[in-house]
Amino acid sequence: MTETFTFDERVAIVTGAGGGLGRQYALELARRGARVVVNDLGGAVGGxxxxxxxADSVVDEIVTAGGEAVASYDSVTEPESGARIIQTAVEEFGTVDIVVNNAGILRDKSFAKMTAEEVDAVLDVHLRGALNVSRPAFSIMKDKGYGRFVHTSSNSGILGNFGQANYGAAKAGLVGLSNVLAIEGMKYDIRSNVIAxxxxxxxxxDLLGAFADYLDPAQVMPMVVYLCSEQNRFTHEIFSAGGGRYARFFIGMNEGWFAGPKRVPSVEELSRHLEEIRDVDAFEIPTSSTDEINLLGRQFR
Ligand SMILES: NC(=O)c1ccc[n+]([C@@H]2O[C@H](COP(=O)([O-])OP(=O)(O)OC[C@H]3O[C@@H](n4cnc5c(N)ncnc54)[C@H](O)[C@@H]3O)[C@@H](O)[C@H]2O)c1
Structure with a gap:
């Protein structure tokens, strides 16, 4: 029998849910029974x-379809307004079970031309925004022993993209945030993953060219909804979703070259082992910094 995914009794917050991807997540979570805080300050792409x-129009869509939702117009960029988003969920629906950090803006510029203001604006929404919303949510989840986080990264952060130093740095930062929440949340059944x-x-x-017609935002939704579900088996992982393809990004580490305990190799000696240092024929996917230390410990032994 096919497993069904329902969210009855669950309370979800989706930031930046007034359009685009966030709207898709909010609509589907609500359709499957979640009570949803539709957060969006309703700004332009540049912020x-x-x-x-x-936010109101997505709440209307949900309510018209028979679901439950409330609008939140707070910006994710300040700790106080981030906390108010969580407070909205608690006041309206009693708790928080799911947080999808999705709000985002763009201020693209080649790095040599990028201003400090363009750096701050993008870090504030994506990275500080996710921290501001996740921090109060995490406390509630920890107390109740349940939680699901999905943080929105991007191939621009994981792999890099011209003109997006601010955005790429913020998006890579979200991977770090998610990994730590996954580790700290482990014993409270709090699972934290990343969507790219x-x-x-x-x-x-304006960026996708000929592919645009094949990239319906609704196609990203099932992966995110799965990660928000009680059945989601994963934490500390990164998934790519787009155009009907679903895949895993991961950070692997090979065995490397071990110079020997308490030895400082010369640059010349090291340079003779670059192939072993870079070889990816065999690798592990560590799930915490402890895993790397253990890997090193194995070599000491
Ligand atoms: N579309 C893609 O191909 C793609 C690729 C990689 C990552 N992303 C990420 O996915 C997320 C959603 O983007 P989208 O493509 O749906 O674009 P979008 O512009 O439609 O959605 C972003 C939403 O965030 C809201 N928002 C912006 N600043 C906010 C703030 N301070 N507080 C609350 N809400 C705020 C906006 O009003 C907007 O509705 C973003 O984080 C984006 O960086 C998108």
Whole structure:
């Protein structure tokens, strides 16, 4: 029998859910029974402006379809407003079970031309935003012994993309945040994973070219909804989803070259072992910094 995924009694927060990808997640979580906080300050792709319309229209869609949702217009960028998003969930629905950190903006510029303001604006929404929302949510999840986080990264952060030093740094930072929440949340059944989506939204409409028609944001949704579910078996992982393809990104580590205990090799000696240092024929996927220390310990022995 096929397993079904329901979210009855679950409370979900989706940031940046007034359009694009976040709207898809919010609609589906609500359709499957979750009570949803639809957070969005309703600004432009660059982060300017603001309107209640974006969040309100998604709440209307959910309610019209028979679901439960409440709008939140707070920005994720400040600790106080991040806390208010969580407070909205608690006041309206009693708790928080699921947080999808999805809010995002773009301020693309080649690095030589990028201003400090463009760096701050992007770090504030993506990285500090996720921290601001996750921190109060984590405390509640820890107390209740249950939680699901999905953080939105990007191939621009995991792999790099021209003109996105601010965005790439923020998006890679989200992988670090998720990994630590996964480790700290382990014994409380708090699972934390990362999605790296590819989809045609207002954020990417000028970037995707001929592929755009094949990249419906709805296609990213099932992966995120799975990761939000009680049945989700994974934590500390990164998934790519876009255009109907679902895949895993991972950080692997090979055995490397061991110079020997308490030895400082010369640069010349090290340079003779670069192939072993870089070889990826065999590798592990460590799940914490302790794993790497253990790997080193094995070589000492
Ligand atoms: N579309 C893609 O191919 C793609 C690829 C990689 C990553 N992403 C990421 O996916 C997420 C969703 O992007 P999207 O493509 O749906 O674009 P989008 O512009 O449609 O969605 C982003 C939403 O975040 C909201 N937002 C911006 N700043 C906010 C703030 N301070 N507080 C609350 N809400 C805020 C916006 O109003 C907007 O509705 C972003 O984090 C983006 O970086 C998208």
């Amino acid at each position: 300017g402006g603001g309107s209640e319309l974006a 989506p590819i989809a045609m939204t207002r954020m990417t409409e």
